[in-house]
Amino acid sequence: MYNILICDDELDIVRALKIYLTDPGYTFFEAHNGQEALEIVSNEEIHLILMDVMMPVMDGIEATAKLRTFSNVPIIFLTAKSEEADMLLGLNIGADDYITKPFNPMEVSARVRSHLRRYMLLGGGNIRQDVLRIGNIELDDRAKAVTVDGDPISLTPTEYEILKLLMQNPGQVFPPKSIYQTIWKETPSGCENTVAVHIRHIREKVEITPAEPRYLKAVWGQGYKIES
Numbered sequence: 001m002y003n004i005l006i007c008d009d010e011l012d013i014v015r016a017l018k019i020y021l022t023d024p025g026y027t028f029f030e031a032h033n034g035q036e037a038l039e040i041v042s043n044e045e046i047h048l049i050l051m052d053v054m055m056p057v058m059d060g061i062e063a064t065a066k067l068r069t070f071s072n073v074p075i076i077f078l079t080a081k082s083e084e085a086d087m088l089l090g091l092n093i094g095a096d097d098y099i100t101k102p103f104n105p106m107e108v109s110a111r112v113r114s115h116l117r118r119y120m121l122l123g124g125g126n127i128r129q130d131v132l133r134i135g136n137i138e139l140d141d142r143a144k145a146v147t148v149d150g151d152p153i154s155l156t157p158t159e160y161e162i163l164k165l166l167m168q169n170p171g172q173v174f175p176p177k178s179i180y181q182t183i184w185k186e187t188p189s190g191c192e193n194t195v196a197v198h199i200r201h202i203r204e205k206v207e208i209t210p211a212e213p214r215y216l217k218a219v220w221g222q223g224y225k226i227e228s
Contacts, residue, residue, distance in 0.1 A: 001025055001026075001027060002025055002026050002027070002047045002048065002116055003026075003027050003028075003029060003044060003045055003046050003047050003048075004021065004026050004027070004028055004029070004046070004047065004048050004049075004050065004112070005028075005029045005030075005031060005037060005040055005041065005044075005046045005048070005049045005050070006018070006028060006029070006030055006031070006049075006050045007030075007031040007032070007033075007034065007036070007037040007049060007050065007051045007052060007055070007060070007063070008032065008050070008051075008052040008055070008078060009032045009033060009052065009055045009056060010052075011032075013052070013078070013101075014030055014032075016103070017050060017103070017108065019105075020103065020105040020108045020109060021108065021109060021112060029044060029046065032055070033055045033056050033057035033058050033059075033063075034051075034055060034057065034058030034059055034060060034062055034063025034064075034066075035057050035058045035063070036057075037049065037051065037063050037067070038058075038063060038066055038067065041067060041071055041073065042070075042133055042134075042135060042136075043133070043134065043135070043170075043228040046071075046073050047073065047074075047116060047119060047120075048073060048074045048075075048076070048112060048115055048116055048119065049067075049073055049074070049075045049076070050076050050078055050099075050112075051063065051064060051075050051076065051077055051078060051090075051095070052077075052078045053077060053078070053079050053080075053086045053087070053090065054086075060077060060078075060086075060090065061086060061089055061090055061093065064077075064090055064093055064094050064095050065093045065094065067094070068093065068094035069150075070133070070138070073119070074096045074097075074115040074116070074118070074119050075090075075094065075095045075096055075097075076095070076096060076097045076098065076099060076111060076112070076115065077090045077091075077095045077097070077098035077099070078098075078099055078101065078103075079098050079099070079100055079101065080100065080101050096115060097111055097115060099111060130142040132164070132167040132168060134167050134170060134215055134226055134227075134228050135214070135215060135228065136148055136149045137163075137167070137206050137215060138150075139160075139163060139164055139167055141164065144160065146160065146163065146206070148205075148206050153205045153206065154205070155202070155205060156201075158183060158184075158198060159198055159201055159202050159205075161183050162179060162183055162195075162198055162199070162202060163202055163206070163226075165179065165182060165183065166216070166224065166225065166226040167226055169226075170225075170226055170227065170228045171225060171226075171227065171228065172225055173219045173222050173223045173224070173225045174223045174224055174225065175222060175223040176188070176191055176192045176195040176196070176223055176224075177191060178223070179191075179195050179223070179224065180194065180195055195224075199216065199218075199224055202216060203216050214227075215227055
């Protein structure tokens with residue numbers, strides 16, 4: 001199953017591309033400007049992006065430049081013939097290919113298949129098995145490293161394992177007893193304060209405002225979760 005992000009502010013083009021790419025092996029995500037595309041790629045496993053050039057809020061050129069700071073997912077530009085200069089600029093900053101409007105359905109399908117095949121053969125589909133991203137938090141399990149906005153932070157081994165558990169299951173609420181048993185591998189008994197202290201320390205390191213956390217949330221009477 002491949003996740004394809006279509007980023008275009010014209011809804012008719014998004015619908016048309018979905019029709020051209022009808023395949024049971026594809027799941028589609030939609031964005032209508034570059035900022036939305038960045039948010040989706042930060043929180044979802046995307047295998048290929050079809051990116052328009054001219055869009056409100058953030059255009060495809062700026063979005064591609066930002067994406068290339070943290071992702072090597074294939075990007076195919078959607079351009080008009082009059083946007084040749086933008087297309088060349090896009091290729092120079094990291095786009096992999098381009099398709100000109102109006103689209104040839106067979107060409108779109110062939111280009112997408114080709115880039116997906118190359119990406120998977122080069123191991124692109126395995127990246128997120130080792131690297132977890134929630135917003136501006138990135139956890140690289142192979143290197144046992146965590147960064148926030150690209151800056152490394154220092155976690156104790158226990159803090160690291162708690163954060164990893166939550167990032168592997170975004171949105172899922174874990175009771176303190178479940179966290180304790182998973183991380184400490186001991187029968188939980190009076191563990192609430194121990195877990196709460198570690199959660200507080202993690203917040204102090206990954207949240208801009210620990211008292212008003214954006215990611216690491218407490219669900220009253222139930223436990224803790226991380227929100228994407």
